[in-house]
Amino acid sequence: MSVFLDIFTVAAVSAGAFFFLAGIVGLLRFPDTLSRLHALTKADNLGLGLPRAGGLLAALKLVVVWLLVLLASAMVSQMVARVARRGGSPS
Amino acid sequence: MNDFLLGAAGFLLITLALGLVRIVRGPGDADRMMSAQLIGTGGVTVLLLAGAAERVPAAVDVALSLALLAAFASVAFVKSATRPISDTEKEPGGA
Numbered sequence: 001m002s003v004f005l006d007i008f009t010v011a012a013v014s015a016g017a018f019f020f021l022a023g024i025v026g027l028l029r030f031p032d033t034l035s036r037l038h039a040l041t042k043a044d045n046l047g048l049g050l051p052r053a054g055g056l057l058a059a060l061k062l063v064v065v066w067l068l069v070l071l072a073s074a075m076v077s078q079m080v081a082r083v084a085r086r087g088g089s090p091s
Numbered sequence: 092m093n094d095f096l097l098g099a100a101g102f103l104l105i106t107l108a109l110g111l112v113r114i115v116r117g118p119g120d121a122d123r124m125m126s127a128q129l130i131g132t133g134g135v136t137v138l139l140l141a142g143a144a145e146r147v148p149a150a151v152d153v154a155l156s157l158a159l160l161a162a163f164a165s166v167a168f169v170k171s172a173t174r175p176i177s178d179t180e181k182e183p184g185g186a
Binding site: 006009010013014015016019020023027028033035037040043044047048051054059061064065068069070072073076079080082083084086090 | 122
């Protein structure tokens, strides 16, 4: 049982690290602001969620951290997109 | 397993350092703020991984505070970025 738990942890943490790497590459390589924002939000949600699920299962405080980041990331991405769209910054 | 978690945290730190390039280069303020937001989320993840590897329960509290502060920073950016636009929109009506 412990072996399966370890395998799950390794898989989840690796997948989360991959999502962060993909998010950073997208942030560096995508041509304009809105597609960079698209790459960012995926890394935000899954990059934190997968290592959290892998590291410690069902610790309440970790779930609180994850939910806070999910909520903040979703709202902030909408607001930043509005700023970028209204010409707050040259794409 | 602890070595793996610490290695993953180190890998994430190196990856997040690459995000600083976008802060230097990024043409607009929104790009810089998005990179800072990603680094904030990555910092939370690094804290959780390192805290789980080293058995430091207080790291979760630090991660919670960092998540809250990152959200506040982004909200403050959006507030400060939208205020001049709304002022210029009001200006023709006032004048």
